[in-house]
Amino acid sequence: MSFSSYVSDKKAVLLVCFAGSLFFSALLWLFGLEIGEIFLLWICFIFMAAGLLLWNYLNYHRRLQHLRAVMDDLDQKYLFAEITDTPTSELEKSYFELMKTALKAMTDEVSQSNRLNREYREFIEQWIHEMKVPITGIQLLCENNKSSVTRKILTQTEMISQSVERVLFYARLGSVEKDYLITEVSLKACVSEVLARNKQFLIQNNVCIHTETLSDTVYSDQKWLQFILNQIIINSVKYQSARPLVIDVTSQGQGDYVTLSVTDNGLGIKESELGRVFDKGFVGSNGRTGKNSTGIGLYLCDQLCAKLGISIEIKSTAGEYTTVLLHFPKSEFLKV
């Protein structure tokens, strides 16, 4: 608060002082005081008033600066009223009480909704685990009674399983840091497992996948990495063109990075849409033509990659190809 705004706050008091001084000056003059003496009194009074005003202002100013500093240091700003020292002046005390009540109500509200959110997430996770039992049951049943019908059922089950998995990972997105285990992961094994999990789905879609040149290993979390690869490969199948789908998975060490690239010969992405594919809920023109796109898959990939320290990049030419590149840092520190 600047001094001028402080003074303008005290306008009424100053005005009363000024009017009172005028009135008393007039009175003293009537009693026969000299103009010079009255002038002297004025100077004294002005000094006194100004001194008081300035002293008060400095006090206020110091107090405010202190409170601001406390606020700046706070991580959770809504705890301000609990942290800062209690005021001495009565007016400030009342303000303080009001603020405290307001913030208390707010924190209650926030923790209430946090609790609901957590409960909801726990319920979803629980539900997913329950879902896995019948899915596993169906898969085993189909595997034990192989026919063209059960193959189709398996394909559908794989799709259910993918969707369920996606919900689980979405629910866990907020707590990736609590749930990962960095190990040396062989890219070949990782990709192979993803392909094996979606075997029926991929075979039914007549996909041909080349993984022969994959050889590098990276340091990452196997489970999350598989999830990311899964999304990428499913996208390739979803957005295939009329040509037979061929996916090339290769890896290459480049300086401080190992790059895994997944290239398909599908629909590709328009240049104008390339920058937005990682946005939540973004469905490009390919997705709008009835492919039940949700705009969530690549968003999840991007978020996960950020948390795992992988940088993800997409290159594409519409109608020709799409390449998703994952760059894994190859730090010397990671070598055990």
Add this chain to the structure above:
Amino acid sequence: MNKILIVEDEKLIQEELETLLSNAGFTVMCVTDFENTLTQIKAEMPDLILLDINLPGQNGYSLCALIRQFSDVPILFITGRSTTMDELQALTLGGDDFISKPYNIPILLARINALLKRGQVARQPAYLEYNGFTLNPIAGTLAADGKEIELTKTELKIMYCLFEHPGEIVPRLDLVEYLWDNEIHIDDNTLSVNIMRIREKLRSLGKGDLIQTKRGMGYKI
């Protein structure tokens, strides 16, 4: 023959796992009375235990720790839980591997085999013979009448699958699936191309008609 014990309380999954593993050539037993799991394990002495984590009464973790007190039998956890903590806990308590539901069947079988093979020599037949042909899966060659042809990895796997089912029709889809299980990810058309190439190579042996096409069904030797 390896003996596998299934500790799983979900009835349907237990039964289907039993069928699956019996078909894969294992002797399978299931725990039915979860009060006395340990006694049963001691009595049966299986070669491998498939252990679920959510069990009535005692959970899989503590069961695993108890088994480790008297046996080093390989334990493969199969479970619906899949967080890193679960995995870590399973492995630190003495589990040998961890696979989460819903699991892919070839992966499950591969892991079971991997655990059983530890210390044992892998048993892949050195040669497969049929009707005067000798397939050498290690060298990747096919020989007949003293002449030999070299096969690529894909061609070799196709021939291996056909040689394992002599006289039977192998449906195309089965072949593709077999290849996928062996990490060769090709589609139907590429399979046809590969069969064509094999036939060409066979023709150089003078045996172009080894592989017969059964239209709409598959291939047969």
